[in-house]
Amino acid sequence: MTSPILVGKNARRFTAPSVIPGFGLTFGYTLIYLGLIVLFPLATLIWWSSELGLSGLYAIASEPRVAAALRTTFFISFAAAVIDLFFGLIVAWVLTRYDFAGRRLLDAFVDLPFALPTAVAGISLAALYSPNGWFGAPFADYDIKIAFTRWGILVALVFIGLPFVVRTVQPIVSELEVELEEASATLGAGRLQTVLRVMLPPLAPALLTGFALAFARSIGEYGSVIFIAGNIAYVSEIAPLLIVVKLEQYDVAGATGIATIMLVISFAALLLINLVQAWSRRRFGHV
Amino acid sequence: MEQDFGAFPALRDVSLDIQPGELVALLGPSGSGKTTLLRVIAGLNSPDRGRVLFDGENATNLPVQDRHVGMVFQNYALFKHMTVADNIAYGLRVRPRRTRPSRAAIKARVAELLQFVQLDGLGGRYPAQLSGGQRQRVALARALAIEPRVLLLDEPFGALDARVRKDLRRWLRDIHKQTGLTTVFVTHDQDEAMELADRVVVLNEGRIEQIGTPEELYDRPASPFVISFVGEAVALPVTIADGHVRFGGRELHIDTHGLRSGPARVFFRPADIAVAAEGNGDLEGRVESLRRTPAGVRATIAIDGYDQTLEIDSPLERSASLGGRVPLSLAKARIFPADENGEYVDAGDGI
Numbered sequence: 001m002t003s004p005i006l007v008g009k010n011a012r013r014f015t016a017p018s019v020i021p022g023f024g025l026t027f028g029y030t031l032i033y034l035g036l037i038v039l040f041p042l043a044t045l046i047w048w049s050s051e052l053g054l055s056g057l058y059a060i061a062s063e064p065r066v067a068a069a070l071r072t073t074f075f076i077s078f079a080a081a082v083i084d085l086f087f088g089l090i091v092a093w094v095l096t097r098y099d100f101a102g103r104r105l106l107d108a109f110v111d112l113p114f115a116l117p118t119a120v121a122g123i124s125l126a127a128l129y130s131p132n133g134w135f136g137a138p139f140a141d142y143d144i145k146i147a148f149t150r151w152g153i154l155v156a157l158v159f160i161g162l163p164f165v166v167r168t169v170q171p172i173v174s175e176l177e178v179e180l181e182e183a184s185a186t187l188g189a190g191r192l193q194t195v196l197r198v199m200l201p202p203l204a205p206a207l208l209t210g211f212a213l214a215f216a217r218s219i220g221e222y223g224s225v226i227f228i229a230g231n232i233a234y235v236s237e238i239a240p241l242l243i244v245v246k247l248e249q250y251d252v253a254g255a256t257g258i259a260t261i262m263l264v265i266s267f268a269a270l271l272l273i274n275l276v277q278a279w280s281r282r283r284f285g286h287v
Numbered sequence: 288m289e290q291d292f293g294a295f296p297a298l299r300d301v302s303l304d305i306q307p308g309e310l311v312a313l314l315g316p317s318g319s320g321k322t323t324l325l326r327v328i329a330g331l332n333s334p335d336r337g338r339v340l341f342d343g344e345n346a347t348n349l350p351v352q353d354r355h356v357g358m359v360f361q362n363y364a365l366f367k368h369m370t371v372a373d374n375i376a377y378g379l380r381v382r383p384r385r386t387r388p389s390r391a392a393i394k395a396r397v398a399e400l401l402q403f404v405q406l407d408g409l410g411g412r413y414p415a416q417l418s419g420g421q422r423q424r425v426a427l428a429r430a431l432a433i434e435p436r437v438l439l440l441d442e443p444f445g446a447l448d449a450r451v452r453k454d455l456r457r458w459l460r461d462i463h464k465q466t467g468l469t470t471v472f473v474t475h476d477q478d479e480a481m482e483l484a485d486r487v488v489v490l491n492e493g494r495i496e497q498i499g500t501p502e503e504l505y506d507r508p509a510s511p512f513v514i515s516f517v518g519e520a521v522a523l524p525v526t527i528a529d530g531h532v533r534f535g536g537r538e539l540h541i542d543t544h545g546l547r548s549g550p551a552r553v554f555f556r557p558a559d560i561a562v563a564a565e566g567n568g569d570l571e572g573r574v575e576s577l578r579r580t581p582a583g584v585r586a587t588i589a590i591d592g593y594d595q596t597l598e599i600d601s602p603l604e605r606s607a608s609l610g611g612r613v614p615l616s617l618a619k620a621r622i623f624p625a626d627e628n629g630e631y632v633d634a635g636d637g638i
Contacts, residue, residue, distance in 0.1 A: 179364035182331050185351040186358040187378035187433055197381070201368045283368070 042263065049260040052253055060257035065233055066242060070258075073239040074265060076150060077218035080157035084214045085207060087158075088165025095166070096174040110166050113159055118223030125156055126228040148230030153238065156224040161214030168210035172203055204280045212273040219266055297323040298334070299493045305437075305471065307342075310463050312480035313473045315490035316516070321473045322441055324490065328471065329439050330354045341436060357430030357468075361442040363422045365414040371425050372397050372410035378433035400428040403462075420451040431466070440472035444479065456483060477517045481505075489513050511623045514554045521560070523553045523593055525622070532622065535592045539569055541622050555620040562586070562601040568614025572597070577609055588613065 049057065060066055095107050113121065127133050129147040131140040136147055146152055176199060184194040200207075222240040229236045239262055246255040297320045305311055313321040326332040328339060330351040338347045346354060366374050375397045379388055388396065401410050404424040414422055423443065430438060443459065444452040460483055463470050474480050480487045481501040489496040489504065489512070496516075497509040508514035515522065525534045527548050532539040539553060563569075572588035575596055579585075583602040590597065599615070 177362065177364060179360045179362060180366065182351075183358065183360060183364040183366075183429075184377070184381075186329060186331070186354075186356055187381065187429065188352050188355070189377070189381040190352060193381045197377070198366055 045256060045259055045263065048252070048256040052257050056253070057257055057261060060254055061261050065237070066239075066258055066261075068234045069237045069239040069242045070261065070265070072150065072153070072235075072237065073219055073262070074269075076153045076238075077157055077215055077221075080154055080161055080218050081211050081215035083154075083158050084161040084165045085211045088162055088210060088214070089169055089203070089207060091162070092166045092169040092173050096170055097178075110163050113161075113163050118160065118221065119227065121159060122156055122224035122227030125159060125224065126152070129155060129228065147228050148232075148236070150229075150236050152228040152230065153225050153236060156228050157218040157221060160221050160224055161218050164213035164217060165207070165210035168213065169203060169206045172206040176202060201283075204283075205277055208273060208277040208280060212270055212277070215273070216266060216270060219262065297493050298327070301337075301490075301493070301495055303488060303495065303498065305469060307469050308467050310460075310470045310483060310485045311472075312484035312487045313471065313490060314475070314477060314480040314487050314517075316475060318492075319490040320493040321475075321488075321490045323493075325439050325441055325471060325473050328437065329356045329358050331358075355433060355436045357433060357435030357438045359423070359426045359430050359438070359440040359443055361445050363414075363426040365422055365425055365429070367414050369413075370410060371406065371412050371414065371417070372401070374414065374425055375400050375410075375428045375432050377429060396432060400432055403431070404428040418451075419447050420455060423447065423455060427462070431468075435468070438466075438468045438470040440470070442473055442475070444474075444476075452479075459483065481517065487517075489516060491516070508554075508621065511552060511554060514621060519557055520554045521557060521593070521595070521597060523555075523590070525551050525553050527551050527622075527624070534570070537570065539617070539620075541620055543622065546622065546624055550625040551622055552625065553620050553622050555617055557597060557599070559618040559620065560597065560599060560615055561618065562599060563614040563616035565614060567616060569617045570615040571612055572615050573612055574609055586613075588615070590615075 052060070061070070091110065095103060095110070126147050129136040129139075129152060131137065131145060131147070133147070136145075139146055144151075146155060180198050181194055184198045189197065220240065222238075222244075225238050226241055229238060229241075231237050231241055239258055243255045243258050246252075246258065301320070301324060303324075313324055315321045323332060327334050330339075330346070330349060334347070338345055340346060341349075341354070366377065369377065376393050379393045379396065382388075397410065398407075401407050404427055406421060406424055406428070409417070409421065414425065417425065427440075440459075444455055447455065456479060459472075472483070481504070484501070486498060486500055487504055488498050491512045497504060497513045499507070499509075504513060504517050508517065511522070514520045523534055525532050525539065527533075527543050527546055527550075529548065530543050532541045532543055532551070532553065534553065541553060560570075570590055572590045574586050575589050576587045577584050578587075580600060583600060585598055585600050587596050588599055
């Protein structure tokens, strides 16, 4: 134990004293696990790709097929996260604000995309949205194809991402007092004003977190997408699939190259979202 | 202004007429319907039957937004992501463009209100950085900003500690005097209601037990509930037979005009009973303990046939011996018959 005198005089301790002991132990585990499970594999990825060099990475990224796949992945993931943001908020709102028969059951359904093997989800969605499926057939009448096109990817990613938004926003919605809406109404605000000025700002940080999680999950999603996407090169081929394709062709360097590029873009995107979030927390987070 | 309510699950046959500029307290235990009544006036709840009238004009179906009521919630319901100034300005900023004051006018009004509630210089703070009493005042300023027709306060001092409560009570009284706004507040604290209000509405189980000034409630309580809820009261179970009130083997000299024979209860305040001269007592009690006070003695006295003891102060010369029997006289008492089920309204010690 450090003596009180030492604490006072000598030094800035690494952590503030706490009534719960075990900082050293838990911090050690945190470092080891994060290092071994998260950072080490990513470091080897960078290591492998470093053999390519920046010019090599650029060459891979500018390969038309790779560029198309990266565009598909990031653009559709973004679109899916935006859709999830909107509907996830509504679902979270309904599940916390209203009490109705079957609410808990419905609440449990939200987690299904977490639990279901993604391949199962992909196959079911493909069957439903294919031109002769239940949902696909009416669209097919108007010559709109959903499964085996980019729309199919969007459908799968929306499905996968929804619970992330719902589960991050739900606790914050339940903290919002009903009295806030009532106070706003007694002060003369209309419903839209109440939603925009009183209800949404406190939810903004949680919404952004949910968005970031859904977006990140969508970028990495593989299982459900490959069954519904059709995987047509240059059109509906996602970057994770291209990595597998490259590996099957024993093009390890190409695969790690794509992986590294994805890693860098994802990291940049998440960093950006985190910065926006930090800003919104400062702005709206006086809770 | 007039408010009429018909049957409502939490409110039954409530009819209340509030005069302009009045300060009215809705007093009752929890679950008595007082908050429901306040919310009906605000337009946050709608009555199943009955009407709410503002200045004689039917406001029952007027949406909350158009009622122009200033509501202060029990937990303040401040917008935590807005500064104090933004909170106060909110009601002005959300107005449609043609009735919205200019930015400068809003700023001036906010400054004026901040001064009015004695929070000058705190406009840039967030609600989380304020004390409970300060938040309460922000909530009040926010409600006043829209120049409401009525000010409604739900348990305005409920969440504050005793000292702050006292200050705010006096302050609210001043505010009412200065603004002249018709004000209705809900409380379960009878001291608060009695101290602040011009008139007090005592509610119990969704019914109005009595509407009256504090004096009327103290001196002429209309029901056993009122007498035991506002102030301490002792309730003796008695029977009325042929116009005579009997308690145990004794007769109490109480006017029973208009009362049926049968079980009843006699209510009196502890201050209205005293040790009497020998042979003059209405009641008799046994001295359980004696304690010296500066002016005399305080005796704890048990009355036969009543399950609680009374504390009676008396001057030294009338002091009785411990365990001895003393005559007691009643200065003032009220008698209420038991209701049809033969049940008495519980008349413990008040609250």
